[in-house]
Every structure is written in structure tokens, then in C-alpha cells.
Amino acid sequence: MEDSNRSWYFAERPDGEPDADSFELREEPVPDPDAGDLLVRVGYLSVDPYMRGRMRDTESYAEPWDVGDVLKGGIVGEVVESKSEQYDAGDFVTGQGTWSEYSVVDADDVAPVDPEVADLPAYLGVLGMPGRTAYFGLLDVGEPKPGDTVVVSGAAGAVGSVVGQIAKLNGCYVVGFAGSDEKTQWLTDDLGFDAAINYKDTDDYGAALDDVAPEGVDVYFDNVGGPITDAVFTKLNLDARVAVCGQIAHYNDEDVPTGPRKLPLLIAPRAKVQGLLVGDYATRFGTASEQLAQWVANGEIAHRETVVDGLENAPDAFLGLFSGDNIGKQVVRVAE
Amino acid sequence: MEDSNRSWYFAERPDGEPDADSFELREEPVPDPDAGDLLVRVGYLSVDPYMRGRMRDTESYAEPWDVGDVLKGGIVGEVVESKSEQYDAGDFVTGQGTWSEYSVVDADDVAPVDPEVADLPAYLGVLGMPGRTAYFGLLDVGEPKPGDTVVVSGAAGAVGSVVGQIAKLNGCYVVGFAGSDEKTQWLTDDLGFDAAINYKDTDDYGAALDDVAPEGVDVYFDNVGGPITDAVFTKLNLDARVAVCGQIAHYNDEDVPTGPRKLPLLIAPRAKVQGLLVGDYATRFGTASEQLAQWVANGEIAHRETVVDGLENAPDAFLGLFSGDNIGKQVVRVAE
Numbered sequence: 001m002e003d004s005n006r007s008w009y010f011a012e013r014p015d016g017e018p019d020a021d022s023f024e025l026r027e028e029p030v031p032d033p034d035a036g037d038l039l040v041r042v043g044y045l046s047v048d049p050y051m052r053g054r055m056r057d058t059e060s061y062a063e064p065w066d067v068g069d070v071l072k073g074g075i076v077g078e079v080v081e082s083k084s085e086q087y088d089a090g091d092f093v094t095g096q097g098t099w100s101e102y103s104v105v106d107a108d109d110v111a112p113v114d115p116e117v118a119d120l121p122a123y124l125g126v127l128g129m130p131g132r133t134a135y136f137g138l139l140d141v142g143e144p145k146p147g148d149t150v151v152v153s154g155a156a157g158a159v160g161s162v163v164g165q166i167a168k169l170n171g172c173y174v175v176g177f178a179g180s181d182e183k184t185q186w187l188t189d190d191l192g193f194d195a196a197i198n199y200k201d202t203d204d205y206g207a208a209l210d211d212v213a214p215e216g217v218d219v220y221f222d223n224v225g226g227p228i229t230d231a232v233f234t235k236l237n238l239d240a241r242v243a244v245c246g247q248i249a250h251y252n253d254e255d256v257p258t259g260p261r262k263l264p265l266l267i268a269p270r271a272k273v274q275g276l277l278v279g280d281y282a283t284r285f286g287t288a289s290e291q292l293a294q295w296v297a298n299g300e301i302a303h304r305e306t307v308v309d310g311l312e313n314a315p316d317a318f319l320g321l322f323s324g325d326n327i328g329k330q331v332v333r334v335a336e
Numbered sequence: 337m338e339d340s341n342r343s344w345y346f347a348e349r350p351d352g353e354p355d356a357d358s359f360e361l362r363e364e365p366v367p368d369p370d371a372g373d374l375l376v377r378v379g380y381l382s383v384d385p386y387m388r389g390r391m392r393d394t395e396s397y398a399e400p401w402d403v404g405d406v407l408k409g410g411i412v413g414e415v416v417e418s419k420s421e422q423y424d425a426g427d428f429v430t431g432q433g434t435w436s437e438y439s440v441v442d443a444d445d446v447a448p449v450d451p452e453v454a455d456l457p458a459y460l461g462v463l464g465m466p467g468r469t470a471y472f473g474l475l476d477v478g479e480p481k482p483g484d485t486v487v488v489s490g491a492a493g494a495v496g497s498v499v500g501q502i503a504k505l506n507g508c509y510v511v512g513f514a515g516s517d518e519k520t521q522w523l524t525d526d527l528g529f530d531a532a533i534n535y536k537d538t539d540d541y542g543a544a545l546d547d548v549a550p551e552g553v554d555v556y557f558d559n560v561g562g563p564i565t566d567a568v569f570t571k572l573n574l575d576a577r578v579a580v581c582g583q584i585a586h587y588n589d590e591d592v593p594t595g596p597r598k599l600p601l602l603i604a605p606r607a608k609v610q611g612l613l614v615g616d617y618a619t620r621f622g623t624a625s626e627q628l629a630q631w632v633a634n635g636e637i638a639h640r641e642t643v644v645d646g647l648e649n650a651p652d653a654f655l656g657l658f659s660g661d662n663i664g665k666q667v668v669r670v671a672e
Contacts, residue, residue, distance in 0.1 A: 247599055259594060259597045261561065262598065263565065264561065264593065266580045266609065267580055267581075268613075270612060272609070274609070275606045277603065
């Protein structure tokens with residue numbers, strides 16, 4: 001074990017699109033775990049779009065980061081020192097930690113990881129928070145029925161890619177929006193989506209939808225917002241359900257974003273639109289994780305991670321989320 | 337019985353705000369009822385905001401009016417000739433008819449009216465479609481719980497005035513938006529609303545809400561849309577429910593209306609927004625009507641109708657809806 005521990009700190013609140021100025025790498029001694037804690041050597045670190053919200057000085061569902069704080073997020077790694085009877089050194093765990101080489105976590109707040117079931121990065125994606133978000137968001141909010149047309153924005157992302165595959169397992173016709181041909185090919189060729197639209201190829205998302213989903217939209221799982229979402233709302237079928245999971249198109253907006261009003265579009269189809277946060281389903285995480293692990297083990301759900309190497313590149317990995325650099329889950333490899 | 341029958345016909349699709357040019361009064365012979373039909377002398381005629389949608393040449397939940405068609409809407413009146421065993425001449429009925437002095441209706445499609453229970457106009461308001469809309473929209477979509485803060489836009493209208501009173505009967509704290517001091521006084525003094533905001537007195541609806549509903553909004557029943565709705569969406573509490581019943585602020589828009597995006601506001605509170613149409617609850621109309629009649633009979637729900645005299649003034653009564661001329665239900669008195 002090294003003596004020193006590098007960690008990313010929150011240096012400055014961004015105005016609009018964040019850049020490197022918001023991040024500061026510091027070198028400090030490796031921390032000592034207290035009773036009940038574990039010292040974890042971080043293998044992989046998760047960067048997620050919702051973290052942009054934590055950079056704001058406004059209360060929301062995720063606690064705001066204070067300037068000067070160490071950055072927090074999902075990690076998966078190896079226990080190197082245990083002050084808890086629950087884990088031994090050498091065990092692998094996942095949970096909320098810090099953007100560091102070594103992170104101290106409460107043993108009660110992490111979950112065990114079996115590297116035999118899946119590679120470590122999968123525990124930050126399909127077998128982690130994004131997978132559970134897809135599971136509960138689609139099944140509980142989207143309520144897909146066999147034969148439904150399910151449209152997913154951000155479909156090649158960590159959440160969207162799982163949403164579409166769960167929808168296929170539920171007998172739906174699935175269309176994804178993504179931002180490159182490589183992504184749309186992955187969706188249709190590897191993940192079994194029925195159709196995928198490269199939104200960079202057209203300005204008329206409504207016409208693109210008409211081409212591949214002429215019967216309209218029964219379920220819309222929205223990770224993005226903006227003009228894609230504007231188009232989908234004009235195609236909602238009777239009793240359509242919209243799960244508002246993310247709005248990455250607007251996370252860097254400093255002014256209140258404007259666009260076509262959607263409420264007038266909800267009346268005729270009696271559509272339901274609902275915001276979702278995965279934390280609300282915490283009591284059922286076990287069920288979801290078991291099911292997702294089984295689907296992954298059976299090969300019924302494919303997954304992919306985009307890996308950026310080195311803790312020093314974590315800010316770039318985070319910033320890349322907003323330009324769609326990732327296919328599947330974006331992670332940072334901190335150690336082997 | 338007169339020999340001639342005056343009726344309003346749809347003369348021209350409006351562009352933007354409709355005016356008298358859309359309406360043409362014709363005089364024709366009194367129609368003969370076929371077998372199973374009733375000839376009804378119309379006592380009162382209902383004009384409703386949703387009819388603006390029927391003036392458009394686009395399919396929606398209510399069948400579009402064709403140019404040259406007689407105008408259709410809710411009526412209450414007296415059977416003057418019956419070709420059905422269900423009703424006799426002299427009975428009073430309510431249902432969908434025409435903007436006429438005499439209207440032929442299918443006996444299967446009307447409901448009996450007891451003028452001893454309530455005056456005829458009430459059957460077009462609190463005991464008619466608007467009352468049932470309030471009932472199902474609030475209870476089924478809004479799901480109010482005791483102690484909830486319920487906000488209603490268009491609160492002094494036919495639907496909103498009933499919504500607020502049902503919310504009070506369910507133990508809620510109720511705030512209404514309306515467009516005159518006479519209306520807000522009616523809401524608080526006669527209908528028991530806890531607070532009412534005259535939206536013409538302020539530009540800052542958010543601040544006005546903070547004053548009277550500092551604990552935020554649990555249920556929003558929206559009849560209006562536009563800037564009032566924009567403000568309410570910034571005040572939604574955890575698990576808030578929004579019933580989108582009407583969007584009268586936008587019914588005359590020819591371009592797609594724009595405004596602040598609302599989906600980003602739904603995630604943190606996990607709010608649910610749902611469009612509603614009363615027709616979906618048709619199998620439970622009996623329950624609602626019985627309950628509403630009982631509340632009216634007990635004096636637990638007050639009601640008011642704004643009466644315009646004379647069939648010739650029906651277009652003005654309709655157009656007045658968009659400038660908020662009515663308090664409570666707007667009706668047209670066609671005959672005594």
C-alpha cells in the first residue's frame with residue numbers, strides 16, 4: 001500500500017458548462033478507518049450526470065458539494081483494512097466513496113461484490129445504481145405491457161441501455177435515441193433494440209419517430225430532455241407513461257430552460273409524466289440486483305463500460321458525459 | 337310549441353381568438369324525433385372551454401366540429417315529445433344536444449333531472465360534467481390527503497370551484513387562483529377556500545404562493561396553464577400530484593406555446609403530472625352524481641351559475657369564457 005492518497009476536491013462552482021477549474025487534485029496521507037469502517041483501495045470510480053446538480057449551491061435530492069469538499073461518488077474496490085466484522089481485507093465492495101485512490105467507507109453502507117459474477121466496472125453500471133434506476137424507472141413508472149412501443153432517450157448510456165433491454169424482455173417494441181452511428185449500431189445489433197435514431201443525423205425527430213414507430217409512443221423513458229423529448233411528447237398514445245429520469249440537456253443551463261409547453265399535449269392522451277429517483281426503491285434493491293445479475297449471467301442483458309484510465313483523468317471522464325463520449329457506463333479505472 | 341327552431345351553426349374556423357364570425361344563427365322547422373328519440377325544449381345550454389378544441393380541424397378527444405354543422409353541447413330541458421318509453425312529455429332531462437331552442441336527443445343518451453333537487457342550470461355545472469370532472473380529477477388523479485396543500489387554477493370556474501370544495505371536504509388546505517376580487521372573495525367567503533390569489537394583482541405568482549402556501553404544493557389542479565402553472569411547478573412538494581384538466585390560457589394559441597420547461601422540475605419531488613378526461617370515468621358517473629347531489633343538498637358544496645339570457649347570445653357567452661366573464665358555471669338561458 002502506498003503512503004499517499006490522491007483525491008479530487010471541489011475547487012469552484014461552475015457557471016454553465018463545467019471545466020477543469022472546478023477540480024483540484026490533492027495528495028494527502030492514506031486515511032485511517034474508524035471502528036465499523038473499511039479502508040478501500042478504489043478500483044473503479046463512477047462519474048454520473050446527476051453530479052452536475054451537486055455542483056450547484058441549491059438543495060436538491062443529492063446533497064450539494066461544498067467548495068473545498070472531497071468529491072463523492074460510487075466506487076468499487078478492494079478492502080485493504082477492515083475495522084468491521086462484516087468484511088475482511090481482500091473482499092471486494094461497492095458503495096458511495098470518494099474520488100480517491102483510497103476511500104474510507106462505513107461497512108454498513110457498502111455491498112459485497114463477487115468478481116466472479118461480473119467484472120468490477122459492471123457493479124457501477126448494470127449491477128449498480130444505473131441498472132437499478134433502469135429497472136424501477138421502467139417497470140414501476142413506465143409500466144410496460146407486451147406490444148407497447150417504448151422510446152428511450154440517452155439510449156446508449158448507462159441507464160438507457162438497460163431500460164431498452166428490460167423493455168425487450170417485457171415484449172415491447174423498443175426505439176432508442178443516441179448520438180452516433182456506433183451507438184445506434186450497438187443498440188440494434190448487440191442490445192436487440194428494434195430501431196435506433198442517431199439524433200445528429202436529423203433535425204426532425206418527429207419524422208424520424210414516425211418512420212420507425214408509426215403507432216406512436218406508449219412509454220417514454222427520458223434521460224435527456226430538450227428537442228428529442230419535445231418531439232416524443234407529440235407522439236404519445238392514449239394512457240402513455242413518461243418516466244423522467246434525467247434531463248442532461250439542461251444540467252448545464254444557468255437560466256431556466258424554455259421550450260414548447262407540454263401540458264396541453266397531456267390531456268387528449270391522458271398521459272402520465274412522473275419524475276423518478278432510484279433511492280425511493282431502496283427497500284427493493286435486493287430484488288432488482290438479483291434479477292439484473294441473473295439477466296447478465298444468462299446473457300439476456302448485455303452491458304458495456306467506457307473506461308478512462310487513471311484517477312487524474314476523472315474530471316475529463318465526468319465532463320465527457322455532457323458531450324456523449326461514453327457508450328454504456330462511464331467509469332474511471334483508479335487501480336487494477 | 338313554436339313552429340320554428342333557431343339553432344347556431346359553425347360558420348368558420350377561427351384563427352386564434354374566435355369571434356362572432358364563427359357562428360351563424362339559422363331558423364328551421366322544429367325537428368321530428370325518430371323512434372327512441374326525444375324532442376327537448378332546451379331550457380339551458382352549456383358553453384365550455386373545451387369547445388374551442390372542437391373548432392380545430394384536428395382529431396382530438398372531442399370530435400371536431402365541421403364547418404356547416406349545428407353546434408353541439410350540454411343541454412338541460414323539458415321533453416315535449418317522446419318516442420321512447422323511458423320518458424314522457426313534461427319530464428326534464430340533461431345530456432348532449434344542440435345549440436338550439438329544440439333539440440332531438442336519443443333517450444338512451446340523456447339522464448333524468450329532478451328540478452326539486454336543484455335548479456336546472458346546476459345540472460350543467462356542479463351536477464353535470466364539470467362537477468364530475470372536479471370529482472374524478474381531484475380524487476382519482478390528485479389523490480388529496482388530509483393536510484395537503486391543494487392549489488387550483490381557474491378556481492372560480494365551473495370545475496375549479498367544485499375542486500376546491502371537495503378538497504376542503506377532504507381536509508386539505510386550499511388555495512385558488514382567480515381573476516377578480518369578486519371571484520377571490522367568493523372563493524374564500526362563500527366556498528371556504530383558505531386563500532385566493534387575484535392573479536391580476538401581481539406578476540409574481542411564486543411570491544404570492546409563498547405568502548399563502550409557505551409549505552409548498554402537494555396537489556395542483558390545473559385548468560389554465562401559462563404563467564400561473566409555471567409558478568406552481570416551482571413549488572411542488574415531494575410526491576406532488578398535478579391533474580391537467582384544462583389549459584384555457586393556450587386554447588386560442590395557433591403556434592405551439594412555449595414557456596419554462598417543467599420536466600427538470602419533476603425529478604427532485606418525483607412529481608406526477610397527468611392529463612385527465614372525465615369520459616374515462618363513465619362507469620362511475622352514478623356514484624359521483626349521487627355524492628355531488630348529496631353535498632349540494634346538504635349545503636356542503638355551494639354552486640353558482642352565470643346566466644346569459646337568450647339563445648342569440650350563446651356565442652358571446654362562449655367567447656366570454658376566454659376573458660373570464662363567468663363566475664361558476666357559464667350557461668345560456670334559452671327558455672324558462
